[in-house]
Amino acid sequence: MKLTLSWLKDHLETAAPVQAIAEKLSMIGLEVEAVNDPAATFAGFVVGQVIEARRHPNADRLSLCRVETGRGVVEVVCGAPNARTGLKGVYAPVGSTIPGTGLVLKAARIRGVESHGMLLSLRELGLGEDHAGIVELDPGAPVGAPFAEVFGLADPVIEVAVTPNRADCLGVRGIARDLAAAGMGRLKPLAAAPVPARFQSPVRWRLDFPAAAAGACPFIVGRTIRGLRNGPSPGWLKARLEAIGLRPISALVDVTNYFAYDLARPLHVYDVERLAGRELVVRFGRRGERLLALNERTYEADEDMIVIADAAGPQGFGGVIGGEATGCTGATTSVFLEAALFDPVRIAATGRRLGIQSDARYRFERGVDPTSAMAAAEAATRMILDLCGGEASDIVAAGAEPDWRRTIAFRPGRIATLGGAQVPEAEVVGILAALGFEVAGRASGTLSVAVPSWRGDVAGEPDLVEEVLRIWGFDRIATVAVAREGGLPKAALGPMQRRVRSARRVLAGRGLVETVSFSFVGADLAGLFGGVPDTLRLANPIASDLDVMRPSLLPHLLAAVRRNADRGVADVALFEIGPQFAGDRPEDQARVAAGVRAGRTHARHWAQSPRPVDAMDAKADALALLAAAGAPMAAVQVAAEAPPWYHPGKSGVLRLGPKAALAHFGELHPRVLRHLDLAGPAAGFEVFVERIPFPRAGRAAPAPFRPSPYQAVERDFAFVVAREVPAEAVVRAARAAEAMLIVEVGVFDLYEGTGIPAGKKSLALSVKLQATDRTLTEAEIEEAAGRIVAGVETATGGTLRG
């Protein structure tokens, strides 16, 4: 919503400067987005008169002008051919900024003569292209007067971001009323004298809605004005419309636009001569009806839209846009003025469906003052008669003004208990009255507050608290620190949130870089990761490659590998912790910590050669994460059963018992890599952090840990086992065979080839033995070793390597 300062002053008696008004508007809830003050651009520029012009002693094309500026006479060197004695021009003093060039004017010596300021051309003023000579002002212009005022540029434009609840402030008057309430002046009374009727309107209204839909247009008024002459609007009206970005069209059209902004009241005028018949019917549209609208485009009506129709069909979409066929032209001599009330919801829907954003729709969908039809009809009639002459008929109406009256029981104490402010009751009543509320007698501490017709948004006590406080000043409400219960804060994070936070820090500590990617992904990519049900397809995706909710975090991570490679970063370690989706119910959303390592472990280095990343890197990440999340690591099992987006031979799942996987890890399937145009290698993991069980609460404190003071011994064993026997089976068998003494088992060698039968492998374990109560004797160690060998041989079918 834009308005100019002079327009505001039509409604508000104020001496406040525009900056103060803008500041106040923002602080009462009418946020000022911009103040465009042309006068500021021309600050310092005054009307200057050349009292003597003579040739520059050292230059033919320059003249020396003595200029009366109103604050003394200065000498100015001027290159304009039209500089001459007696001329009144625009004088810019030293230190001012020339709008056309952006340069700050300095005192300068031009060909040996000091020049104090400048006489400006239109181009230098930034007001046009003319640079042939300096501006010649009207000879009557007072010397020394600010140029902006003389040139009619002194009307600052204020742009207000009106919140959707303040339909009344889509008119200058509403804004003026708020300012007056906030102490920025006095609201002038609205001229209310009705225009006398000279004849009976030949055009009539008829409302034609089914009873259940009477609210579509509860009330409509109109009047005929005849014997007028349409033409261009006068300068003041054009200037106002242009200042707020509207294009002046003709006096009749401009008047209706004017009141949309002046009183937040959309109006429409029909050329009576162009109407078919003398009855305008307000009804729902009919399938197949079309209208060539004022914007020169043709629209089709439907049964939910309100149309205004004459005998020939729809002549306008009520509250949205008028029709070309019955619009006013230069030849119009008789008009029918419409001031209606429409159902806001229906107007919004119609406008949306037609794709029309008009000033009328904008106001109707937010709610037009139900009492304004009559007042605006009178005001508009008056202006039409002023500008175009003619005479007015009586006012014809259909329907009735809906009952908008509401009274709110208001406890002024709520301003303190809800608003946190102590405002004296007299001030409360004063503010409400200034805003148009009628405060009636109080009963037992409760005020009875009648809401004005233009404030459809005010419905309850909190609204009134806001009304009072926004005028009184939000900045005057004392701040009160939020006290917490007890002296110390409780944990802000729950167990799962804490787990996620440590997972993040653990992964970053392992050298992975966290990223955040979109929760949606392309359906084709999703298909490679298990796909998604139809319920996870977006009806209105932002892009075709972001059209389903992601079933896994890996697609975006792998795509990121690709993008980084394109930018010259080939060795990548990325992770993300975020949601993946299996369905559209809350329980179908899972929190996953996923990561991808691609390329080499690190860049080439003089002391340490890099190697390609592999499944074991991903397994290490997954295990570290499970450990950090508190998973019972001793019970975690690994199986080569990862989902199909992993390499079938180089991947696995980590789980507890036969239940669902806690994690997947492994090298990515070559097909997936190919689809993403990745040269590989790439290994990834997906940890389902919510599936990791929490330790059972309320258990007794764990047994105290006492490290053994006795000597530990290490023995190495190499077993030859079938190739498909998992290393973990060998380790488990060893552990199980000597559960009491084994404290650690490591796998330090894996060998296949010469010396080992085909289909077999040699696996070397280092086993650390230690008792808690004695130093082990050689004999005990031998016995333990024997049990270990026997245990492994029995469990795995392997043999001790000779």
Next chain:
Amino acid sequence: MMQDLETLRTELLAEIAAAADLDRLEALRVAALGRKGAITERMKALGAMAPEARRAAGQAFNALKEEVAAAIEARRTGLAEADLEARLAAERIDITLPVRPEAEGRVHPISQTVDELVAIFGEMGFAVAEGPDIEDDFHNFTALNIPPEHPARQEHDTFYLRARADGSRMLLRTQTSTVQIRTMTGAKPPFRIIAPGRTYRCDSDATHSPMFHQVEGLMVDETTHMGHLKGCLVDFLRAFFDVDDLPVRFRPSYFPFTEPSAEVDIGCRREGGELLIGHGEDWMEILGCGMVHPSVLRNCGVDPEAYQGFAFGMGIERITMLKYGIPDLRTFFESDLRWLRRYGFAALDLPCMVGGLQERR
């Protein structure tokens, strides 16, 4: 005899002094003090001597033994020192070589900001609450007092999923206010939560991302009023931006789910094209807030006559950009490692109020 001993002494000491390395010294030790060494051999003759003479000779031998042993030890130490010096002189590495590679991970700035939010609001007694990204109409709109015809519900603002078999359709939450509703529904006041999370809107350009993050705050009890709202947010903003006297301004505004409603500005200034937060001639909008609308409370089964409180919401990317000088919203989601390393945070840089919210960067 004594004469002989003196000759031996002179010889041995001279040889020890001349020993060039530890091996030669060891050979000398064996030759003098070993079982068949010169001194040992001679001492065997002591047994045949008269007791008087034996005692005198024994003392002399022992003195010689000790002297030779001491000389050997002194020479050994000298040789070892010289050896070490020689070795050290030969051992030199190029200390300017780069160290072995260590991968350094990073935490995304959004995560860091969330941790900072948790640290600050946690001190004020707020707990973190969460909710699903895929929501229904009720939690995202209806319960929040947004009427069915509200423009925000249109497809150009809200992402919808394909309709379910029963005709209903789910949407991607447009705000984390949904968590307010989930928190209040079926629980009893007081409530004091923040809800950081992903949010979605059909918007994609230089300053809009179809996915972004918001944090919602909610405090409801019997007495919380606008003074508390102001106190809570002023304290937060000053702590978060690390400016003790940061100017904070509350302007009346409108949201369907709060009444009264306010927008909050913080002071800022522009210097040489750079935006600085703090005292200055400018204000910058940072968040929206207000007192929870009675209808919202009622929609959640909370009696608005008994309970009241405030809610606020802000964009996490926005405050992160302002705090850390990140110029472009879209870069948050591009997974550009160079960007992530520049704007990401060290693994151990975990914000907390008592330890100082942030490392000085």
